[in-house]
Amino acid sequence: xxxxxxxxxxxxxxxxxxxxxxxxxxxxxxxxxxxxxxxxxxxxxxxxxxxxxxxxxxxxxxxxxxxxxxxxxxxxxxxxxxxxxxxxxxxxxxxxxxxxxxxxxxxxxxxxxxxxxxxxxxxxxxxxxxxxxxxxxxxxxxxxxxxxxxxxxxxxxxxxxxxxxxxxxxxxxxxxxxxxxxxxxxxxxxxxxxxxxxxxxxxxxxxxxxxxxxxxxxxxxxxxxxxxxxxxxxxxxxxxxxxxxxxxxxxxxxxxxxxxxxxxxxxxxxxxxxxx
Amino acid sequence: xxxxxxxxxxxxxxxxxxxxxxxxxxxxxxxxxxxxxxxxxxxxxxxxxxxxxxxxxxxxxxxx
Numbered sequence: 001x002x003x004x005x006x007x008x009x010x011x012x013x014x015x016x017x018x019x020x021x022x023x024x025x026x027x028x029x030x031x032x033x034x035x036x037x038x039x040x041x042x043x044x045x046x047x048x049x050x051x052x053x054x055x056x057x058x059x060x061x062x063x064x065x066x067x068x069x070x071x072x073x074x075x076x077x078x079x080x081x082x083x084x085x086x087x088x089x090x091x092x093x094x095x096x097x098x099x100x101x102x103x104x105x106x107x108x109x110x111x112x113x114x115x116x117x118x119x120x121x122x123x124x125x126x127x128x129x130x131x132x133x134x135x136x137x138x139x140x141x142x143x144x145x146x147x148x149x150x151x152x153x154x155x156x157x158x159x160x161x162x163x164x165x166x167x168x169x170x171x172x173x174x175x176x177x178x179x180x181x182x183x184x185x186x187x188x189x190x191x192x193x194x195x196x197x198x199x200x201x202x203x204x205x206x207x208x209x210x211x212x213x214x215x216x217x218x219x220x221x222x223x224x225x226x227x228x229x230x231x232x233x234x235x236x237x238x239x240x241x242x243x244x245x246x247x248x249x250x251x252x253x254x255x256x257x258x259x260x261x262x263x264x265x266x267x268x269x270x271x272x273x274x275x276x
Numbered sequence: 277x278x279x280x281x282x283x284x285x286x287x288x289x290x291x292x293x294x295x296x297x298x299x300x301x302x303x304x305x306x307x308x309x310x311x312x313x314x315x316x317x318x319x320x321x322x323x324x325x326x327x328x329x330x331x332x333x334x335x336x337x338x339x340x
Contacts, residue, residue, distance in 0.1 A: 011307065062295050065302050069293065085306035099309065110307070121297060215300045224296075232300065262294075268301035272308060 005089040006096050007041045009071040010266075011107050016078035022071040023064055029093050031100040034107055037075055038096060046089050055087070076266035080115040082107060083268050110271045117210060117236050118264035122249055123218075124201055124231040126194055127258045194257065198230035201252045201259065208245050209235035211270050230257065234269035 007023055015028045015035045023046075024039035044050060054060045065086060072083045090096050100107070206212040217229040237245045246261060253259035 008309070061299070065295065065298050066293075068302060069298055083301075083306040085308050086302040088307075088309050103309075107307075119301075121300075215304055218296050218300070234301075234305075262297055265301060268305035271306055 007039045009037045023067045031097040032104040034100045082271040114267040119267045120263035122233045123260045125227040211236040236270045
């Protein structure tokens with residue numbers, strides 16, 4: 001495929017200096033009181049066929065995502081910005097200008113929604129200590145002590161007994177199955193508690209945010225973490241409430257749940273122009 | 277207890293933001309445009325992309 005296309009990074013109300021390199025040199029297209037940040041790209045790389053293949057190449061995706069992010073960050077640091085989804089490519093500048101005119105009201109609405117606000121990401125994981133704790137502790141002591149009326153009688157041997165007796169009478173296979181059942185029940189209970197924690201964390205943070213949404217939990221093979229991810233939330237927060245938000249995030253961890261804050265991000269999760 | 281990956285006063289440069297966090301936003305967020313596009317990512321099966329990238333990353337790890 002030959003020729004060039006126009007790659008769009010973001011739309012804002014004003015043109016700001018963008019001293020960064022995107023997927024190619026960055027320039028602006030103005031129209032209808034809006035400014036699109038774009039690059040001219042070769043269709044040999046950014047045409048439909050090449051893109052479908054490239055998007056499945058993690059190295060290409062990483063380089064392109066970071067280039068896109070650099071431009072969005074630079075613009076968002078200077079002016080309210082609506083990031084455009086990765087690899088949105090038009091045939092030429094005229095189509096982009098037409099887009100700004102056609103969707104002007106939508107863009108202005110999105111831009112006013114994100115003005116003075118920033119996106120924060122909050123991820124919650126099961127702490128390694130919680131997932132490895134065994135609820136089977138104490139299993140071997142069942143039936144000793146409390147059921148014996150003579151236990152507190154002063155007979156020195158009554159509460160003591162033979163420490164091997166309990167293990168000796170129980171078949172090892174039965175003990176194993178009982179421990180395993182207790183462990184499964186414990187794990188199920190833990191899982192329910194933890195799902196409840198995720199809901200609680202998301203609700204508490206949403207109440208401080210002007211908008212919120214949940215991304216899919218990250219695949220451990222991409223995130224590099226083995227712990228189960230309970231929550232992958234995004235929150236649009238008024239700039240004046242950043243500290244309050246961060247403090248709340250900090251207070252929601254513990255008791256088997258680790259909470260991580262990322263951001264501030266350009267408002268990627270809140271400019272979708274559809275329900276998030 | 278709280279660990280911040282990026283903070284307002286000390287921004288992590290774009291090169292160091294975790295790729296997986298970035299892809300959450302770049303593949304699921306942002307303005308979705310349709311119409312006379314050469315290609316929008318909205319047209320591409322994202323589940324397939326993420327599956328394939330995972331496979332590629334695993335193969336890359338094993339080769340390393």
